[in-house]
Amino acid sequence: MNIRITKKSEKKLKAGYPLVQKEDLQETPQKFSAEWLDFLDSKGNFVASGYLGEQNKGIGWLVNRRGSIDSEFLENLFLKAKNERAVFEQDLGTTAYRLFNGEGDGLGGLTIDRYDEFAVFSWYNETLYNMKEQIIQAFKASVPEIIGGYEKIRFSTQSLPESQKLFGKDAPEPLLVLENGVTYATYLNDGLMTGIFLDQKEVRGRLIDGAAAGKTVLNMFSYTGAFSVASAMGGAAKTTSVDLAKRSLPKTKEQFEVNQIDPAEQKIIVMDVFEYFKYAVRKELHYDVIVLDPPSFARNKKKVFSVAKNYGDLVEDAVTILADKGLLIASTNAANISIEKYKKIIIQALDKKHVRYQFIETYQLPIDFKTNKHFQEGNYLKVFFIEIKK
Incomplete structure (x- = not known):
């Protein structure tokens, strides 16, 4: 047609x-x-x-752009993607990474993540989902070492579960994977999330390498506490993880435990982030490092949060309880905001607080999250390490 x-x-x-x-x-x-x-x-x-x-x-x-799409074309697409990630396949310290990144690898609407010997397919539209038989066959032919697959449905549908087994063997629960030598507990068939966001591997790697060594760390919107675990493994004095979701508590405890870290020596708090900022001010708490990695859009009973409108408020609140010469790790995955606009939002908030600051490190998507140079919005991750003097 x-x-x-x-x-x-x-x-x-x-x-x-x-x-x-x-x-x-x-x-x-x-x-x-x-x-x-x-x-x-x-x-x-x-x-x-x-x-x-x-x-x-x-x-x-x-x-x-060179002709039609058939099984041979798809097999070559997956084989090329796999070969470009050979560095991860050979890295014994990292067993979880993105194997195929949508339009970056030549097929928009599909991502495939590797968790040890298992793969997680994310479908972003119904058309591609309805062609999945041909796609999965081509994938299996190109990546035969994968022993089982799961899928996530990321488009609106009433008839499909958001997560289900796709083929092969069942993954253990939890499936323990490695990243930069640190263990993370993942669940491949538990809703849309697996327990770790693989696009943050370089930022976590920096924390493991000692960016927070000897320091107190506050991890806001902590989810399963991956930044906290990375900080602790990198020698942080103490971590505090804050998230509104009740299940963040057992999930974060588990991440510490699989790394032989006693969760009782860390703080894990179930609370709205903005409420925690108020609590910290009342208790005169201060932190050497604060990680701000909110969802691009969130809603609770009291308010709606969006990066474009509310990220500046977060930065202001964080600066209030950040120690002098503290480190702010500001992160967003909002694709609709350019890195320039994001930086401007942060600078406006810092200027309002009348502090001196220096942007010392910048991270975007790691190499396994391959992007298309003609499609800049595909490089959605933006992370700044900012040194702040009061």
């Missing part, structure tokens, strides 16, 4: 931009078919093969 793109969008799509928007098409089909399509320019010339699928960004992806 052929799809015509508009003259206006030709330059952008021909130059390598992979995401198709509704306004890029001369005519949008009422129903998206579960098959590969040929995208043609206004003169009927071939641009690329790809597919249409509704997801949170755009309505389709260009995939192969």
Whole structure:
């Protein structure tokens, strides 16, 4: 089936931009078919093969600019992705990493994470999900060492569970994986999350290498406490993990325990982050290192949080309880905010607090989260290490 793109969008799509928007098409089909399509320019010339699928960004992806998409093409795509991550395959200290990163590896709408001998597929639209048989067969042919697979459904649907077994053997619960020599307990079939965000491996690596050695660390929006564990393994004097979710307490305890760290010697608090800031001020608590890694959007009974509107408030609250010459680790995965805009939000908040500061380190996605140079919004992670003097 052929799809015509508009003259206006030709330059952008021909130059390598992979995401198709509704306004890029001369005519949008009422129903998206579960098959590969040929995208043609206004003169009927071939641009690329790809597919249409509704997801949170755009309505389709260009995939192969040299011809059609078949099993051999998909096998080569997965084989290339695997070969580019050989450094992780050979690293005995890291057994969890991203094996295939959507449009960065040539197929937008699908990510595959490796957890030891298991793989977790994340589907971002229904069209690709409906073609999964061909995709999984190609994957198995290219990565035969994977003994079991799970899937996460990341598009709106009433009929599918958000997580389920896909093929092969069952993963143990917990499945213990390594990253930079540190152990993390993961659960491959427990909702959309597994217990660790693999895109933060370099930041955790920096903490393991001693960025917080001898210091007190406050980890806000701590989830399962991965930053806290990394800090403790890197010699932090004490960690405090704060998250509103009740299950963050047993999950964080488990992460410490699998690394032979006594959780009783660390603080794990179930509380709203903004409430904890107030509590810390009342108790005159101060921390040498504060990690701020909120979800890009969150809602509780009292308020709605979004990075664009509220991250500055977080920074101001953090500075209030940060020790002099303290370190602020500011992080976001909000794809809709550029790194320049994010830095500006932070600087405005720091200026309001009348402190001296220096941005000393910057991190974006690690190399296993391969990005497409024509698609900058795919490089969503932004992390700053900021030294603050009061």
